[in-house]
Amino acid sequence: xxxxxxxxxxxxxxxxxxxxxxxxxxxxxxxxxxxxxxxxxxxxxxxxxxxxxxxxxxxxxxxxxxxxxxxxxxxxxxxxxxxxxxxxxxxxxxxxxxxxxxxxxxxxxxxxxxxxxxxxxxxxxxxxxxxxxxxxxxxxxxxxxxxxxxxxxxxxxxxxxxxxxxxxxxxxxxxxxxxxxxxxxxxxxxxxxxxxxxxxxxxxxxxxxxxxxxxxxxxxxxxxxxxxxxxxxxxxxxxxxxxxxxxxxxxxxxxxxxxxxxxxxxxxxxxxxxxxxxxxxxxxxxxxxxxxxxxxxxxxxxxxxxxxxxxxxxxxxxxxxxxxxxxxxxxxxxxxxxxxxxxxxxxxxxxxxxxxxxxxxxxxxxxxxxxxxxxxxxxxxxxxx
Numbered sequence: 001x002x003x004x005x006x007x008x009x010x011x012x013x014x015x016x017x018x019x020x021x022x023x024x025x026x027x028x029x030x031x032x033x034x035x036x037x038x039x040x041x042x043x044x045x046x047x048x049x050x051x052x053x054x055x056x057x058x059x060x061x062x063x064x065x066x067x068x069x070x071x072x073x074x075x076x077x078x079x080x081x082x083x084x085x086x087x088x089x090x091x092x093x094x095x096x097x098x099x100x101x102x103x104x105x106x107x108x109x110x111x112x113x114x115x116x117x118x119x120x121x122x123x124x125x126x127x128x129x130x131x132x133x134x135x136x137x138x139x140x141x142x143x144x145x146x147x148x149x150x151x152x153x154x155x156x157x158x159x160x161x162x163x164x165x166x167x168x169x170x171x172x173x174x175x176x177x178x179x180x181x182x183x184x185x186x187x188x189x190x191x192x193x194x195x196x197x198x199x200x201x202x203x204x205x206x207x208x209x210x211x212x213x214x215x216x217x218x219x220x221x222x223x224x225x226x227x228x229x230x231x232x233x234x235x236x237x238x239x240x241x242x243x244x245x246x247x248x249x250x251x252x253x254x255x256x257x258x259x260x261x262x263x264x265x266x267x268x269x270x271x272x273x274x275x276x277x278x279x280x281x282x283x284x285x286x287x288x289x290x291x292x293x294x295x296x297x298x299x300x301x302x303x304x305x306x307x308x309x310x311x312x313x314x315x316x317x318x319x320x321x322x323x324x325x326x327x328x329x330x331x332x333x334x335x336x337x338x339x340x341x342x343x344x345x346x347x348x349x350x351x352x353x354x355x356x357x358x359x360x361x362x363x364x365x366x367x368x369x370x371x372x373x374x375x376x377x378x379x380x381x382x383x384x385x
């Protein structure tokens with residue numbers, strides 16, 4: 001049985017937007033990273049704690065990635081899930097709690113399945129809870145295709161046994177302080193399945209459809225060499241890199257909207273080229289591999305301290321408070337709020353441009369012209385008195 005489906009739930013955001021990428025990716029080797037390994041360790045630890053809390057057999061996992069932060073955050077995740085279980089027992093005394101469960105939705109997506117971190121089957125609500133341990137990308141629950149497909153798999157298995165009318169999907173992302181929940185009806189989920197998922201899955205399974213670059217390219221295995229993505233980003237060259245002051249308003253808006261993806265694409269290409277050069281000896285015309293800038297560091301801090309003290313130097317240590325996040329973890333949120341709540345401030349963030357889809361409210365920025373007109377109005381009113 002394959003560990004990962006070609007049309008997986010975790011990759012749905014990508015293959016639904018760029019169908020032909022799925023089959024191309026399927027033939028490429030898996031890659032890993034520190035963030036991925038850390039996430040795997042966190043999921044294993046969270047699964048163990050949740051199973052033990054549910055009085056299921058489980059052996060505690062071991063990993064070099066497990067630290068105090070991961071211990072606390074997985075404790076909090078398990079507590080959150082148990083709170084959801086307790087809440088539904090008022091309406092459904094015998095809910096089913098599935099942990100790290102394979103959820104099959106191949107009746108809609110050819111060969112499609114995924115692994116749900118937690119599925120809570122009750123009446124009249126089905127809940128899907130997904131732990132996201134990464135902190136690089138904020139993940140939202142609203143219309144999240146991975147969680148919606150997991151819900152589809154859970155409904156297929158339990159809809160005949162429970163009268164489920166609604167579905168709630170939750171992203172639990174503790175390192176971003178993000179708990180996002182979105183609720184929909186089973187009927188709306190069925191309509192999405194028929195109108196969006198099924199036709200896109202058919203294209204992806206056949207390797208058909210159009211390549212279409214976007215934010216979903218981030219974890220694609222061919223993101224660095226994808227021609228469609230390159231062409232989309234190089235379209236900025238039509239502006240001939242003119243000085244910003246010579247661009248009209250629509251051109252500046254176009255550049256702003258593409259900058260995040262353009263920057264990410266350029267970094268992906270650079271990382272890909274460097275990897276081949278270092279690991280396979282690939283030579284790129286006009287470029288060579290050199291040693292980058294390095295920062296000096298102590299080989300052994302204990303030995304350095306001893307040698308310095310033996311030489312008569314005593315003023316060799318700096319003392320400073322631990323970070324705010326570390327302090328909160330040390331005390332616990334309740335004690336932290338009680339002891340230090342009045343001593344913690346959150347300065348206003350630096351203004352930045354963001355697309356209209358960003359959920360943060362827009363700042364009220366008064367232009368110099370507006371302020372000048374307001375001053376003149378006040379002077380006129382005073383003069384008229």
